[in-house]
Amino acid sequence: MTTPTLxxxxxxxxxxxxxxxxxxxxxxxxxDGRTRPQSLAAGAAGIxxxxxxxxxxxxxxxxxxxxxxxxxxxxPVSIGRNADPFHGAPALAFMLHTARPLGGYHRAxxxxxxxxxxxxxxxxxAAHARIDRREPLTMCEFDLVHGLTGLGLYHLHAxxxxxxxxxxxxxxxxxxxxxxxxxxxxxxxxxxxxxxxxHPDFPHGHGNxxxxxxxxxxxxxxxxxxxxGHDTPAAxxxxxxxxxxxxxxxxxxPAGTWWPGYVTPDTTPRRHRPSxxxxxxxxARAQQLAGLALxxxxxxxxxxxxxxxxxxxxxxxxxxxxxxLCHGKAGLLQAACRMATTSTNPHRSxxxxxQLPGLATELSNQLATDxxxxxxxxxxxxxxxxxxxxxxxxxPATGWDAFLALT
Numbered sequence: 001m002t003t004p005t006l007x008x009x010x011x012x013x014x015x016x017x018x019x020x021x022x023x024x025x026x027x028x029x030x031x032d033g034r035t036r037p038q039s040l041a042a043g044a045a046g047i048x049x050x051x052x053x054x055x056x057x058x059x060x061x062x063x064x065x066x067x068x069x070x071x072x073x074x075x076p077v078s079i080g081r082n083a084d085p086f087h088g089a090p091a092l093a094f095m096l097h098t099a100r101p102l103g104g105y106h107r108a109x110x111x112x113x114x115x116x117x118x119x120x121x122x123x124x125x126a127a128h129a130r131i132d133r134r135e136p137l138t139m140c141e142f143d144l145v146h147g148l149t150g151l152g153l154y155h156l157h158a159x160x161x162x163x164x165x166x167x168x169x170x171x172x173x174x175x176x177x178x179x180x181x182x183x184x185x186x187x188x189x190x191x192x193x194x195x196x197x198x199h200p201d202f203p204h205g206h207g208n209x210x211x212x213x214x215x216x217x218x219x220x221x222x223x224x225x226x227x228x229g230h231d232t233p234a235a236x237x238x239x240x241x242x243x244x245x246x247x248x249x250x251x252x253x254p255a256g257t258w259w260p261g262y263v264t265p266d267t268t269p270r271r272h273r274p275s276x277x278x279x280x281x282x283x284a285r286a287q288q289l290a291g292l293a294l295x296x297x298x299x300x301x302x303x304x305x306x307x308x309x310x311x312x313x314x315x316x317x318x319x320x321x322x323x324x325l326c327h328g329k330a331g332l333l334q335a336a337c338r339m340a341t342t343s344t345n346p347h348r349s350x351x352x353x354x355q356l357p358g359l360a361t362e363l364s365n366q367l368a369t370d371x372x373x374x375x376x377x378x379x380x381x382x383x384x385x386x387x388x389x390x391x392x393x394x395x396p397a398t399g400w401d402a403f404l405a406l407t
Contacts, residue, residue: 009364010360010361010364010388010391010392011392012364012368013364013365013367013368013385013388014054014059014364014367014385014388014389014392016367016368016371017050017367017381017382017384017385018050018051018054018060018064018385020371020375020381021047021050021051021375021381021382021385022061022064023067024044024047024067024068024070024071026375027042027043027044027047027071027375027376035376036075036087037071037072037073037074037075038072038073038075038077038078038087038088038091038092039086039087039091040085040086040087040091040094040095040377040378040403041086041087041376041377041378041379042376042377042378042379042380043072043376044068044071044072044074045072045091045092045095046376046377046378046382046383047068047375047376047377047382048065048068048069048071048072048095048099049095049098049377049382049386049398049400050377050382050383050385050386050389051064051065051068052065052068052069052095052098052099052102052398052400053098053386053389053396053397053398053400054389055102056098056099056101056102056397056398057389057393057396057397057398059389059393062102065099065102066102069095069096069099069105072092072095073092073108077089077092077112077115079115079118079119083115083119084145084146084147084150084151085144085145085146085147085150085151085153085154085403086145086146086150086403089112089115089116089119090112090116090119090150090151090154092112093109093112093113093115093116093154093158094154094158094402094403096108096109096112097109097154097157097158098398098399098400099398101397101398113158113159116151116154116155117155117162117164119151120148120151120155120164120168121164121167123141123147123148123151124148124164124167124168124171126141127141127142127148127171128171128174131174131175131177131179134179134180135179136179136189136190136191136205137175137187137188137189137190138190138192138196139190139192139196139208139213140196142172142175142188142218143196143208143212143213143214143217144211144212144213144217144403144404144405145212145213146196148168148171148172149172149217149218149221149405150217150403151168152165152168152169152172152221153217153221153224153402153403153405154402154403155168156168156221156224156225156228156230157399157402160225160228160229160230161229165225165230166230169222169225169230169232169234169235170234172218172221172222172235172238173222173232173234173235173237173238174234175187175188175218175238176188176237176238176241176242185205185207186207186241186245188207188215188218188242188245189205189206189207190205190206190207190208191205192205192206193206194206194208194213194262196213202264204264204265204266205264206262206263206264207245207249207262207263207264208261208262209246209249209259209260209261209262209263209278209283210261210262210272210277210278210279210282210283211276211277211278211281211282211283211285211286211404211405212276212277212278212282212326213277214261214262214278215242215245215246216246216282216283216286216287216405217282217286217405218242219239219242219243219246219286219287219289219290220285220286220289220290220405220406221405222235222238222239222242222290222293223239223286223289223290223292223293223294224289224293224405224407226239226293226294227289227292227293231293236294239290239293239294240294242290243287243290243294243296243299246259246283246287249263249269250302251269251271255271255309255313255315255316256305256306256308256309256310256313257284257302257305257306257309258271258272258280258306259280259283259284260272261277261278261279262278273316273319273320274310274316274317274319274320274332275320275326275327275328275331275332276325276326276327276331276332276334276335276404277326277327277331279332280306280307280310281307281310281331281332281334281335281336282331282335282404282405282406284303284304284306284307284335284339285303285307285335285338285339285405285406286405287299287300287302287303287306288300288303288304288339288342288343289342291303292342292344297344300343300344301345301348303339304339304343304345304348304352305348307332307335307336307339307352308348308351308352308355310332311332311336311352311355311356311359312355317329317332317359317362320332322379323363323366323367323370323373323379323380323381323383323384324376324378324379324380324383324384325377325378325379325383325384325386325387325404326378326379326383327379328379328384329359329362329363329366329384329387330363330383330384330386330387330388331387331404332359333356333359333360333363333387333388333390333391334386334387334390334401334404334406335406336352336355336356336359337356337387337390337391337395338395338401338406338407339352340352340353340356341394341395356391357391359391360387360388360391360392363384363387363388364388366384367381367384367385367388386400386401
């Protein structure tokens, strides 16, 4: 693919996107609730992260950030069954955690944090009861978007020494303990399709390796916990078991190392497009963090070279025509930025860093020309702008990408 003619510098593209997304009035509730204000994926809470990050980094307007924060909290906050890491109290607590450098919101954050702790404890109790009954794991129990891994990412970043953080690590360790002597599948095998519910295309369920709904987010969270003081024998054993399983499903070919987004007993594994959700960026970042946590140099070297192969392969990048964090170029760019700054090998770090400007330019050009596109965080302009911001500033000022298990 030929690099497109530069239509705007990254800084100009960022300024234009932030101006276009300045008013919360551009996002209204959709009939299905997808863009409700307290949605991190598509609502005001997610877009607020862009303005918070820009303001904290000294490149944006604090007043705009505050307008979006207030818009995100404009409805009664969900603390019930539909509250999860991407919606309701946990999403708003995460948003306000990133906004701490701006000052204020102390009482609001305390209430949201307390509600999130209560919610997490309830779901931990339900998860342990499920394990005690030796019933199969469900996607919504543990995954990053809806479940306890996503809640764990919040707690480990907001208050790593709180008891609920310790309890979450204990749960994730227990997730790797066998449920039955009568199956060859691991205890994290899902008896469902990719949507988390039974599906005729998945009669025997699947093993999910992806970051959004699979075991790579658990690997990343356990690695982060171990690197930040939660280096218990149980956590180390669990992380080793999960890495061993992903090693079994790793593939190496002339185009580089890759892992399938999921595996089933009756299909041939396929290389997923290099998106964050199911592709190399999210999986490799988890493997890099695991390598650092386990002092496994070969593992983080393999992860870094896998992402480097994607960045330098135009045919793989061509599979990402979208701009977003979940399915598009922004997810690849953000993961690569984090991996470049975390690498302990100066040569590979330099190689990864050298690939970032070209991808940031491609993404900036799309942002500059896509003036009527979706504003949302996960699949739209806000998330893409955050990735370009990271590439141009070096690293996030707020740690906004913690919800993606990238830090």
